[in-house]
Amino acid sequence: MKLSGAEIIIKSLQAEGVEAIFGYPGGQVLPIYDALYGSSLTHYLVRHEQGAAHAADGYARATGKPGVCLATSGPGATNLVTGIATAYMDSVPLVALTGQVPCDMLGKDSFQEADITGITLPITKHNFLVKDVNDLARTIKEAFHIATTGRPGPVLIDIPKDICVKQTTFKYPDKVNLKGYKPTMKGNKGQISNAVKLIGAAKRPVIYAGGGVVVSNASEELFRLAELTVSPVTTTLMGIGAFPETHPLSVGMLGMHGTKSANFAVSECDLLIAVGARFDDRVTGKLDEFASEARIIHIDVDPAEIGKNVRVDVPIVGDVKMVLTELNGKLEQQQSSEWQERVARWKDKYPLCYKENGVLKPQCIIEEIYNITKGEATIVTEVGQNQMWAAQYYKYTKPRTFISSGGLGTMGYGLPAAIGAKVGRPDSVVIDIAGDGSIQMNIQEMATAVHYNIPVIIAILNNSYLGMVRQWQEIFYERRYSYTDITGPDFVKLAEAYGALGMRVTEHKDVRPALQKAIEANRPVIIDFVIEREENVFPMVPPGGAIHKMLGG
Amino acid sequence: MRHILAVLVENNPGVLTRVAGLFSRRGYNIDSLTVGRTESARISRMTIVVSGDDQVLEQVTKQLHKLVDVIKINDITSDQYVDRELVLIKVGADPAVRAEIMQIVDIFRARIVDIGRKTLMIECTGDEGKINAVIQSLMPFGIKELVRTGKVAMQRGHKFTSINEIREDD
Numbered sequence: 139m140k141l142s143g144a145e146i147i148i149k150s151l152q153a154e155g156v157e158a159i160f161g162y163p164g165g166q167v168l169p170i171y172d173a174l175y176g177s178s179l180t181h182y183l184v185r186h187e188q189g190a191a192h193a194a195d196g197y198a199r200a201t202g203k204p205g206v207c208l209a210t211s212g213p214g215a216t217n218l219v220t221g222i223a224t225a226y227m228d229s230v231p232l233v234a235l236t237g238q239v240p241c242d243m244l245g246k247d248s249f250q251e252a253d254i255t256g257i258t259l260p261i262t263k264h265n266f267l268v269k270d271v272n273d274l275a276r277t278i279k280e281a282f283h284i285a286t287t288g289r290p291g292p293v294l295i296d297i298p299k300d301i302c303v304k305q306t307t308f309k310y311p312d313k314v315n316l317k318g319y320k321p322t323m324k325g326n327k328g329q330i331s332n333a334v335k336l337i338g339a340a341k342r343p344v345i346y347a348g349g350g351v352v353v354s355n356a357s358e359e360l361f362r363l364a365e366l367t368v369s370p371v372t373t374t375l376m377g378i379g380a381f382p383e384t385h386p387l388s389v390g391m392l393g394m395h396g397t398k399s400a401n402f403a404v405s406e407c408d409l410l411i412a413v414g415a416r417f418d419d420r421v422t423g424k425l426d427e428f429a430s431e432a433r434i435i436h437i438d439v440d441p442a443e444i445g446k447n448v449r450v451d452v453p454i455v456g457d458v459k460m461v462l463t464e465l466n467g468k469l470e471q472q473q474s475s476e477w478q479e480r481v482a483r484w485k486d487k488y489p490l491c492y493k494e495n496g497v498l499k500p501q502c503i504i505e506e507i508y509n510i511t512k513g514e515a516t517i518v519t520e521v522g523q524n525q526m527w528a529a530q531y532y533k534y535t536k537p538r539t540f541i542s543s544g545g546l547g548t549m550g551y552g553l554p555a556a557i558g559a560k561v562g563r564p565d566s567v568v569i570d571i572a573g574d575g576s577i578q579m580n581i582q583e584m585a586t587a588v589h590y591n592i593p594v595i596i597a598i599l600n601n602s603y604l605g606m607v608r609q610w611q612e613i614f615y616e617r618r619y620s621y622t623d624i625t626g627p628d629f630v631k632l633a634e635a636y637g638a639l640g641m642r643v644t645e646h647k648d649v650r651p652a653l654q655k656a657i658e659a660n661r662p663v664i665i666d667f668v669i670e671r672e673e674n675v676f677p678m679v680p681p682g683g684a685i686h687k688m689l690g691g
Numbered sequence: 692m693r694h695i696l697a698v699l700v701e702n703n704p705g706v707l708t709r710v711a712g713l714f715s716r717r718g719y720n721i722d723s724l725t726v727g728r729t730e731s732a733r734i735s736r737m738t739i740v741v742s743g744d745d746q747v748l749e750q751v752t753k754q755l756h757k758l759v760d761v762i763k764i765n766d767i768t769s770d771q772y773v774d775r776e777l778v779l780i781k782v783g784a785d786p787a788v789r790a791e792i793m794q795i796v797d798i799f800r801a802r803i804v805d806i807g808r809k810t811l812m813i814e815c816t817g818d819e820g821k822i823n824a825v826i827q828s829l830m831p832f833g834i835k836e837l838v839r840t841g842k843v844a845m846q847r848g849h850k851f852t853s854i855n856e857i858r859e860d861d
Contacts, residue, residue, distance in 0.1 A: 259709060260716050264759040267704070284759060318701060318762040442753035445746065 140305040143271045143297070144173035147235070150278040151179060153310040156206050158182060158197060158561050160190040164210025165250060166237030169302035182561065182590060185582035187214050189554035191221020192580070195230050196555030199541045200516060201562035202355065204231040204285050211237045212250030215296070216257065220548060222292045223261040227545025228376060229353055231290035233281050234258075240300040241269055255296050263291030271304040276311050283314045288321025289440040290353060321439060325456035325464060332452045333411075333435045334468045340409035340433075342477040343369040346392065346421075349376025349544070350414015350438060350458045352537045357381065359462035360413060366469045367411070370481045372400035374415050375529055376544045382535040384513075387478075389485060393421040394679045395526045398488035398688060401679070403481050404429050405686040412436045414458045417447040418545070419681075427684035437461050490530050491691065497670040498646055500524070500599040504531035506649045507569060507597065510657070515567040516541065516559050520552035520576030522606035524599045526675040528571040539566075550579025556594040557587050567595070567657055574600040574626045584636040587662040595656045596664045598629055601671045609674045613689070633664035642666045693722060694748050695774065695844050697852040698737040698755065699763040702728060706760045710737065713758065719743060719751050723841030734762065734854050738774075738843045765852040767844060774844035777816045779804075780826065783833035784811040792832060799825045810835055 141149065147170055151159070159181045163171045174181055184190045187209040194205030205225075209218050215236040225232040239248040255265045264284050266277050274297070281293040337343065345367070351360050357380050364371045364387050371381045372392040381388055392400035404410065410432040415421070422428040425448060436443075436450040437458055444453040454461050492501040504527050507515070513535050519525040519542040534540050541559055543551040556570035570577075577598055587594055599605075608622040633640025639659050643652045643666070656663040676690030700706045707726060714721050722740040729736050741751055748766065755761050784792055792811055796803055801815035815825045822839060846852065 255705065256708070259705075259712055316759060319759045440757070442750065442757055445749060 139307070141308045142169065142173070142303055142305050143274050144169035144302040146271070146274050146306070146308050147278065147297070147302070148173045148177050148179065149308055150275050150310055151206065154278070154282045155203070159206045159208055160184055160193040160197070160558065161208030162187050162190055162210070162214060164214045164237060166211040166239060166299045167208065167214075169299065170208065170235070170237065170297075181208075182557075182586065184554065185585050186580065187217030188221050188550070189557075189580055189583040189586065191218045191232070191234065192224065192548075192551050192554035193558035193561070193583075194232055194234075195221060195225045196518060196541055196558030197562040198225075198230050198232055198558075199555070200538055200559035200566075202538065203562070204233055204282060205558065206233050206235070208235045209237070210250065211239055211254070212252045215254040216252055219257060219261070222258055222294065224543050224546045224548045224551060225292040226261045226263070228543065229290050229349060230292065231285040232292035233285050234292060234294040236294060236296050237302075238267070238296045238298040241298045242300070244298065254294065258294050261292070262294050265294040265296070267296045268301050269298065271301050271306045274301065275308060279311045280314050280316060284316075284319060322441065322455045323439070323457040323460055325437070325454045325461035329452055329454045330461065330465050330468065333454060333465060336409055336433055336435060336452060337367055337411070337469060337472070341475065342407045343367050343409040343411065344403050344407035344432075345369045345371045345411045345413060346374070346404065346415055347371060347377040347380045347413045348374040348415025351377055351380035354414060354439070354458035355537070356414070356459035356462055357537045359459055359466060362466045363411070363413075363462055363469075366466060367472050368474045368478055369411065370403050370478065372396070372404060374418070374421055374544070375542060377415065378529060378540040379534040379537045383533040384535055386482070389481060390490075391529055393685060394423065394681070395530065395675050395677065396685070397490060398677055398691065399481060399484035401677075401685040401688060402484050405684070407432045410434045412438075412450075413462070414438060416443045422447065423679045423683050423685040427686070488691070492673070495670075498644060498649070498667060500527050500667070500669045500673055501531045502646060503597065503599065503649055503667050503669070504528055504571065506653060507571070508532045510650060510653045511567055511569070515539070515569050516563060518542070518552050518556040518559055518568060518570045520570070520572045521547045521549045522573050522576060522604070523609065523673075523675050524571050524573040524576065524605070526606075527599065530675075549576040552576060553580050553594070553596060554583045554586075556596070557583060557592050560592045560594050569595045569597055572596055572598045573605055574598055574602060574629075575604040575624055578626065581632070584633070584638055584662065584664075588637040591661055593660050594662055596662075598664065598666050599669050600626065600629070600666050601669050601673065602626065603671060606675070608672070612672070612674070613678075614680070629664050629666035636662075638662040638664055640664050640666070642668065644668045692744065693740055693742050694766055694768045695772070695842065696737075696739040696741060696752070696755075697765045697767050697844065698739060698761060699729070699852060699854065700735050700737060701760040701762060702733050702735045703760050706735065709758050709760060710739075710755070713754055714741075714751075717750070717754060719747065725841045725843050729854065731854055736852070738841070740842050762854075763852060765846070767846050767852070770850060771847040772844050773847060774818050774842050775816050776819055776822045776840050776842055777814070778822050778826065778837065778839040780813045780815070780829055780834060781810050781836040782813060782829045783809060783835055785809060788832055792829070795825070795828045799828070801825060
């Protein structure tokens with residue numbers, strides 16, 4: 139029996155085990171939407187295509203399964219771009235389907251035509267323009283394979299309308315055959331032996347764990363590595379949750395807004411074991427002084443990350459979980475020494491801290507969120523101060539419970555990503571920790587949350603500033619607050635206008651009751667926390683500075 | 692230092708854009724790039740000449756490998772290889788100087804492929820040095836038009852950058 143291209147798309151998505159799609163219809167995807175109608179796939183109608191991309195991204199990060207978004211040609215497709223770039227920078231498996239003008243209209247500046255494969259070339263792991271209906275099923279198979287294997291990433295499939303209408307026999311391929319795509323999964327045995335030797339000889343080891351540990355589902359293996367080597371563990375922003383922050387060996391996040399203990403430990407260690415991390419500038423600060431006393435073992439699935447920013451002594455290309463399993467099997471139990479005590483003393487001496495002065499502090503809101511959810515919630519963030527406080531003051535113990543735009547730093551990510559995360563993990567309490575600036579970038583998705591009754595809680599840390607930019611202006615630009623003083627709407631009324639529950643909190647004593655009410659409401663909630671206006675995120679490493687030289691905290 | 696990369700790619704639409712885009716986006720300098728089909732219609736071969744130190748080359752190679760359409764990359768710089776360019780030169784040639792030009796053409800074992808009333812078109816192949824030399828020699832006569840291909844290169848002897856080799860790998 140012959141099926142139309144649109145029906146083939148639906149059948150292929152079903153074959154991939156897709157359950158949820160986030161999308162927005164339009165002219166060139168009408169055939170796909172017609173095939174969706176009455177199918178087993180659940181489609182969530184967002185209010186802006188950027189929301190669809192972020193929701194699919196949040197879904198993917200919360201579940202580990204690929205996220206799928208769908209948009210029409212031209213403006214629909216270009217609206218996905220920021221979301222795709224966000225997923226690309228954080229290695230999130232995402233499949234974006236876009237409609238396109240019919241093949242015979244391509245290249246003629248047709249209505250709602252945009253060269254989306256050209257536009258997304260530098261921000262996708264790969265992309266496709268399907269010009270023959272017979273290639274459609276194979277292309278979708280390849281797209282999911284590429285998006286989810288090796289170092290995951292977004293893949294876009296651009297599908298002209300006539301391809302959706304044309305018919306062919308449908309057979310979903312069992313396997314892919316891509317000559318140029320064979321990710322290395324197993325680590326080199328010789329290099330793993332070299333790593334074992336370095337670890338055995340190290341006096342002051344530190345583990346630096348990144349998002350790759352979460353992506354590879356290798357938290358247990360990382361835990362074992364830490365215990366075997368008795369290494370203090372620091373994570374990147376993307377690595378948060380990969381190692382329990384309640385563990386004595388955890389020193390929290392490192393880098394620009396990392397803890398003093400993490401930055402000191404990295405600066406003084408003699409062995410740095412980098413696991414699924416990429417030596418980003420927000421982590422390393424001044425490269426010459428980053429881990430300058432250390433030999434470096436770098437484990438990553440992407441060979442291009444090794445040696446990109448720092449020279450490493452032992453490179454191990456492979457899947458983090460597979461490499462750590464093999465490495466752990468060869469390691470002997472190391473003993474605790476003066477080094478571990480020293481790091482523990484730093485931890486005691488330099489905890490993250492802030493000053494109470496009677497005004498509502500953002501840090502204490504995060505602590506209350508931690509207390510009331512007992513660390514079991516899924517925390518999603520926007521970008522800026524809210525993101526850093528959320529990273530610092532909540533103790534994450536499980537992977538995929540901290541969802542944030544790290545690499546691209548996309549304001550407006552949080553709300554749609556929270557919706558996606560909640561769709562993927564309906565049993566988890568999902569809280570978007572937002573700023574009053576960021577939340578307004580995709581606030582329209584409140585309508586999506588209300589329409590489908592997706593009970594996400596939006597905790598706005600409202601200082602009526604673009605807080606992080608203001609902080610930089612305060613520190614580096616002599617308090618010249620150029621266009622960072624921002625007036626927001628009445629968020630309580632806004633919540634109500636969308637049909638959500640709105641609350642305002644101005645005092646510490648009301649934080650917990652409001653959170654309790656929000657969790658029990660079981661519907662979308664906005665809490666407008668009116669906080670200290672000029673609170674800063676500390677500690678802070680000035681950009682390009684050495685990470686052991688921190689301001690504040 | 693200049694490196695010569697022999698790169699096999701899937702002959703998909705847009706593959707040249709993917710490769711060229713990667714170079715510009717990451718700030719690598721392409722000195723020359725040539726591309727054409729191999730004996731298999733589905734696979735093309737690029738010869739890319741790129742400048743940079745070892746670290747840059749390592750990154751170029753690794754980033755190229757990440758492109759799904761890129762099948763194989765060989766840095767053949769340190770091997771024994773043959774490299775060639777082809778140039779077409781239209782040179783001003785009044786009857787008075789034609790004999791002199793033809794002598795130069797002979798010396799370089801180039802060929803005259805077209806004669807106009809006041810011009811000659813000359814075809815020459817060779818390595819980069821020879822091509823530069825022939826251009827220099829013809830310059831005084833007035834070069835009206837010039838097109839050169841950029842480098843193609845192949846390793847000598849029993850070393851290959853070929854799909855046959857890939858089939859063996861499989």
